[in-house]
Amino acid sequence: MKKVLAMVLAGGRGERLYPLTRDRAKPAVPFGAIYRIIDFTLSNCLNSDIRRIYVLTQYKSTSLHRHIQFGWNILSTPLGEFVEVIPAQQRLDEHWYQGTADALFQNIYTLQEERPDLVLLLSGDHIYKMDYREMIAHHMEKEADLTVAAIRMDRRLSESFGVMEVDGDGQITGFQEKPEEPKTIPGDPEGILASMGVYIFSTETLVRRLVEDARSESNHDFGKDILPSMIGKDRLFAFDFRRADRGGTGYWRDVGTIEAYYEASMDLISVTPQLNLYDPAWPIFTYQLPHPPAKTVWIEKGRVGTALNSIISHGCIISGGHVKTSLLSPNVRVHSFAEIEDSILLEGVDIGRHSKIRRTIIDKDVRIPEEMKIGYDLDEDAKRFTVTESGIVVVPKWIRL
Known part of the structure; x- marks a missing residue:
């Protein structure tokens, strides 16, 4: 999909995963014995035929850079395919990234150089299997400016997620960032429609909104600032993750705490784990040294x-x-x-x-x-x-x- 450019945000400190993040960024934390957390997002891209990928890094990124350098040099550069790391450049200012939106704004020149029709904005620290092509098709069908992947979560977890309200057509009519009292799903008082941190932007809209946000006093964050400012002004739609879930179980995890990391890891060794690592139709790619058999x-x-x-x-x-x-x-x-x-x-x-x-x-x-x-x-x-x-x-x- 040459018209789509993926931008993976991979600069998180992962403070709640300490001490596993003492010397590495959260996306570089090992998971599932042989993988790094970021491998799941990058594998989703490759399996979705998205082969132009930038990874934006910042904190303690040495091991992440090394992993991508050696493990993700599998694409064809002559064909315009790449997984390329972009460390914080401080091109437009002397400060580090001030938020997720600022990370994109400081690399806005990349969007101008690549000139994609659509930008797929992803987080590098979630575990899931998703065919992004389904979401892209939905975005184009709705002629949307922004499409947000959505998943049902228990309302008790609302303070960890952005929570959306949608109309009958799936258009986003309201958004709350980590609310204490969330708007629940109609007919489901215990459920919320949570943002997965997976966005598809029309490039023109994204650039315009990034420039506007950079000029304002804000947190420069997609969930706190960009998305709420677009409601009622741009065409925003939610996309049901279940339509593109390649695992068929609705599995999506933010392994942002030691407990969540441990539980997700232990699930992998169950007889029928929710996350199937053995599906040949949706392989998870990674970098492995040539060790002998166990x-x-x-x-x-x-x-x-x-x-x-x-x-x-x-x-x-x-x-x-x-x-x-x-x-x-x-x-x-x-x-x-x-x-x-x-x-x-x-x-x-x-x-x-x-x-x-x-x-x-x-x-x-x-x-x-x-x-x-x-x-x-x-x-x-x-x-x-x-x-x-x-x-x-x-x-x-x-x-x-």
């Missing part, structure tokens, strides 16, 4: 390498240890008599003999010494690690134990 070793009394109800990545060796209901990223080593349960081990983690790990997220390249227990005494764990209210322990990367 293996389990030792079969003797009390010393058997096993993995049950788990995702085990390439390069992992379960050497006489036991792994249950867990996700292991590449190159993880679990030594003899160690027990891993309900946990997420990121790349390069090494678990010593007789150690016991439960309900714990361990970041990259951490070496757990022999006979250590994590997740069994939360008061003791809290002295060294991050422990959430629900009892999930997070061990930051490179820590020495």
